[in-house]
Amino acid sequence: MAASFIPDFRLMWYLDELKKNEFVQFKQLLKQETVQRGLQPIPWAQVKKARRQDLASLMTQRYGEQPAWALALCIFPKIHRKDLCDKASRESAANAYRAHIQKKLISMWSRGAFTEIPGCFDQSLTCEEHESLEEYFTPRVPRRPRTVVLRALQRMGKTRFLMKVMLAWSDGTLYRDKFSFIFYLCCRELKQLRVTSLARLMCRERPDDSVPLADMVAQPERILFIIDSLEELQCTLTEPESELCRDWREERSVKTVLSSLLRRRILPESALLLAAMPMRPEALESKLDHPNMQELKCFQDSHVKQYFCCSFEDRGRALAAFSSVRNNEHLFTMCHVPLLCWMVCTSLKQEMERGRDLAATCCRSTSVFLSFMFQAFTPKGATRPSQQGQGLLKALCSLAAEGMWTDTWVFGEEELRRNGIADTDTPTLLDLRLFRKYSESGSSYSFIHACMQEFCAAMYYLLDSPRDHPSRAVMPIEALLLTYFRKDRASWVSLGCFLFGLLHESEQQRLDALLGMQRSRELAPQLLGCLRILAEIEDPEDQVEFLLLFYALFEVQSDAFASRLMSSLREAHFPLRERPDLAVAAYCLKYCSSLRELTVSVPEIFPEERGPDPMSSRTLLWWRQICSVLTANEHLHKLRVVDSVLGKWTLLILCCQLRQSTCPVQRLKLKDSGLSATDCTALASMLATNRKLTLLDLSDNKLAEGVSTLCAALRHPDCTLQTLVMAGCQICEHFCPHLSEVLLSNANLSHLDLSRNALMDEGVAQLCEALRQPTCSLQTLW
Template sequence: MITTPVESCTGRWLVPRMSAILCLSDAPHYTPSPEISPNALRARTEKSRWADKALLANQVGEAEMADSVQQQLAQTLELMTKEQLKEFQQLLHDQDLCKQSPGVPTTQPEKVDSMEVASLLVAQYGEQQAWDLALQTWEQMGLNELCARVQKEATLESGITEKYSKESGEMPCHTRSWKNEDIQQKFTQLLQRSRPRGYDFPLWMRKHGGTDDHKHLIGVGELFGPGHGTQGKPLTVILHGVAGIGKSTLARQVRRAWEEGRLYRDSFQHVFYFNCRELAQSRTLSLAELISKDWAGPAVPIGKILSQQKNLLFILDNLDEPKWDLKQHSSEFCLHWSQQQQVHTLLGSLLKKILFPGASLLITARITALGKLIPSLKQPRWVEVLGFSESARRDYFYTYFTDESQAIKAFSSVESNPALLTMCVMPLVSWLVCTCLKQQIDKGQELSLTCQTITALCLHYFFHILQVQSLGTKLWDFCSLAAKGTRQGKTLFFPEDLKKHGLDEDITSTLLKMAVLQEDPTSLSYSFMHLCFQEFFAAMSYALGDELISIKSMKDLVGQYEMVSVFGEPSTCFLFGLFSEQGMREMESIFKCQLSWKKRDNLLKLAKKQVNRTQQNLQPSCWDLLHSFYEIQNESFLTEVMSSVPEMRICVQTDMELLVFTFCIKFSQLLKRLKLNEGGLHGEAQRPSHVILFSLGPFTDAWWQIFFSIFSVDGSLQELDLSGNFLSYSAVQTLCEALKSPHCHLKTLRSP
């Protein structure tokens, strides 16, 4: 059957999964019917229950009711009879929101179960609008009891929120600090895996190869619960993820929630939190001394506390930061809790279960550092922190801005910048964006944030919001301090460290007021407000320096010994961003100097060599390379380097990965065929120049908007296979606009 994408994908809110081939060379141009504007839809739903729900205390407090919105909607739909569910679908089909395009034949709703109905509703309209549309339809059907039940649950949630706010005495702050953890972690997605990220999905794969990696989303309360498909409970859980994704904040929240009796009270009698960044300042410790540092309760003999191993949880935050060697020989391990040992030996004994084999461990680490941890771990559970979902980003804005009208304006401005909205998957980026927009609002300025990369956002924040350039020549010294610390794996700085770099008490006080630095509460030392901030200023120091870029200097920059690890470090990504055309202009304006173009060229040559090396060895570091390439935004370089890329089979897990992938791959001149979401890693043999893209899904409208950006530059893609995927009406509109692009040379489109 030959059909247009509009005929196969619009006019219904439920789309049949049908195979269709569109020969674009023979197809007429179609103009989709106008849809209700996003602003009009937002006006109907901004005061809905899901905007209110964004104000709940925190994610940990909701851990035990961590079902997704889709699941909650499906559970409500299950209360309906089959006849009512069929009527529900028909009414949705007939409503204005779901009217079909003119000329498209009417199709009756399919007989599907409640979960599929909920899935399609959420995928097409988003969480807020799906609930509002469902409520409106139930009212139209006269299902008053069902409506009352849903509204009662919403009222109960609001009451819990109000009660918590009164009891805790916590009121929303006018100025949100990065340390306000409640508004960061309640929306974060957690993905349980059977193996660590980066060891199973190499980017460029010339041969077919399956994986037994099983993945599913979980809530915080399930971290130490029975595994998926097994009754076993883990003793070690590794929270891993990219820089700025919220790992440490989540770890602190687990400890806090346990103290308040909201999490793991039945599982653990004692929970101890240790920041390995701070522990690295000590040379030797016993476990007893370590516990005493974190003990805030009444005096109890250490031996009594440690007598029940199975009731203990040790949280080891930032275990990957210090330059520790955790691969000790068996003779070096600590065998008793009172024994004095070097800190890394003590921690290594806990990891290998030599000391307290029955105790539980919760460890946070960056993905790029997992290699040095794996040999020391005993049957860990791998949980990747994915950051904010699309709807959670909106909820975050509503929590950051206590004034609802400001939240609406701020989020609307970000929605107009798809790349920026995508980067907000990272809690750190969401906070930076909200902080920048808050200042514009307070100054009565027009809301505008045009940043396309994380480097550009940091430049805007530090030099347009905080005005760090007011430090004058001392800014050079501050960058030098950050770079030296990064090379040495040092994140805590004492007053003498600052003085050695020419930073006196006045400069330190200014940096504290700007919230670039923070004072450590337990010792007279300072650290950057976030480790990524230190890595950003370290990259600036390297860009400003005279040393030419080489393999050795790159290793020195990030303090790594293996080249494969270098491109995964934030300092490297920031360096690429600073050597973009925009980055170089801003740097030269700030520091009143000329940056070295030769240095930039050497960086690109080094990256190209790494691409060639990666293709041959199938290293899992290619996501890091692509992220660096995205930051530099150099089209001529990308056209050259991506045109040498062979066939690939790649799985994206977040919108950020999709953004990076689509931006880079669209410059490939060899890409002829692209297949989306084949449904498994084992599939038909690849044809020449064939790329297969997998995703955890579901695909939202924003996801499709990013994906179809592959047609924004002149490319070589001739065949696109979307069969088996759901496209909403809005997604089809986006596709049709992309097909009209003069850069689109597509000949065949296989649509749902």
């Protein structure tokens, strides 16, 4: 338990605090105190020669752990070390707090314990996780605030991982000597509050007043604040200084209080551990004081495979199921959340028992969720849900829809009854592993995972009409799609994706057979019409999250549907942050026959480039398919790859397409794409053969020595480039002779940007000499 990690060594640690003369006095008083208390004394010869560690051991063996500790506490004031008694009192209260946190967390963890595999996947941190977490708060620079940001995709197990961190702290295996108090602040819960203070937020975790808040904050360096799901509050951290709190007791809006904490205006010496989505990590990083940015990977690929093998009794079946899931990158990514991995394994095991084709089931994440739902509501031996089961399913979906529109994830009895779920139904939903109790006290419940609530909400629109919903907050399907694809609600992650997946022909057939419904067939024209409006709007970059649209189309898996929608798309702008993003983008871009402008950002998501056979990797295959749109679309004139990390092979694949005579791209921007001098060879090869490119932007790449290679290609008489931007490319005066030759030999180059480079007077003079020559066609030089 939480308090057990100290007593074995506590007495020894406290004796170590004594000076030499104080330790001698302690021994003398120990001899007197044992006599006064009628205790059998330890032989003086042993006490006299004992060192601190030895004396602690002698006292514990003779009197027992607690009596020995009580003796020490009685003696400390008599040698004028009452400060040790005060310290012990504080530690005792801190241990009580640890025990409270541990009891609370174990109770919360047990409500999802059905996903555990003891000894393999449970509440314990792995050795690697433990080492990383300890290292995160090891000061890299003295006296610098300790802020760690764990970046992870939404719904990928951040909260469960943070629970494991707090459990490890509560049992003394993590941060034992660093933090006396840990406070967990869940932004999803906090956004319900209007006005609060940091003091009030801290009080939410305290079991009683055994440790006054003033005593806690007296040592702020011993406090760790864990902040979960920061994106839920949409904190921009841009409030004016005058609006921020300076006092931990000051009451303000939740956003202001958290912003004051994060920007180090309240308790600046405390430690912060944030879990947030990596939507714009650079924006978050710039607002915090020297944060330690880390990627959170709760479940590795190998863990998913191991979980399958542990879940299935037959290893052959386990590997067959894993292989089917592995072929769907979106579904496989979902399996990196232990709870969703359990759900997928449960669903596929039952599909195998029914003799269904796993490859067909795993083509779409929606299909796996639908199988799980119907297996839950279909009685054993039956082929479809009973009338009672159908009614409960509809009520559950009604509740989920209300929750999505009202941003509710924890439901009380009133919400349940309003949507048709009786008190007698909740035990059934708990047994079916669709619901879980949110707290031991009170009657509040949540879906087992937010993805399950989103799936049920999507199903609601196929089971019933929003006009008949008991809550006015539930809007029509057109409003749902506009809200989802415009990303107006940060918590809507997969809702639209599931809705489109349910429109797939095979899912419609299952719905018709199991529920006798035709409504799903009526929705397809509505959805297509709504999406066409989205695809044809002006300035789509500001109004549409293209990746969400791509995921939805990928889930439908209908060539005709995708073609009808994407054929009118003229611009697309999206980031490629994870492997599934590559897969869905590769699928959808091939239907964008009218695309004129494409903008992508590609962070470092190609680890296979470092492998023995990179060109055979799955991610590079998808990248090749994405790049193939450059030669398949005659209208695509603008390509921007920005804020990216293009490695050797990703750049080669891109340049290979740009070299083709069928590539229509005229304006190519590779700004801040992680390019280096060695990458200039591939760029030069492309420039030597491309006859349509008129603008090339290479700004903010570390080209340096590679400039001479580029200049050789730019001197080619057939080079059509008119504008070249190399701002901030670490070009020095040594490369100006090569650039001067380009100015004298390239008749097409009219605009050159060399700003933010250290050319020095010598380099500028060389360029100016070239500009004075009659053969120079340059019109603008920055």
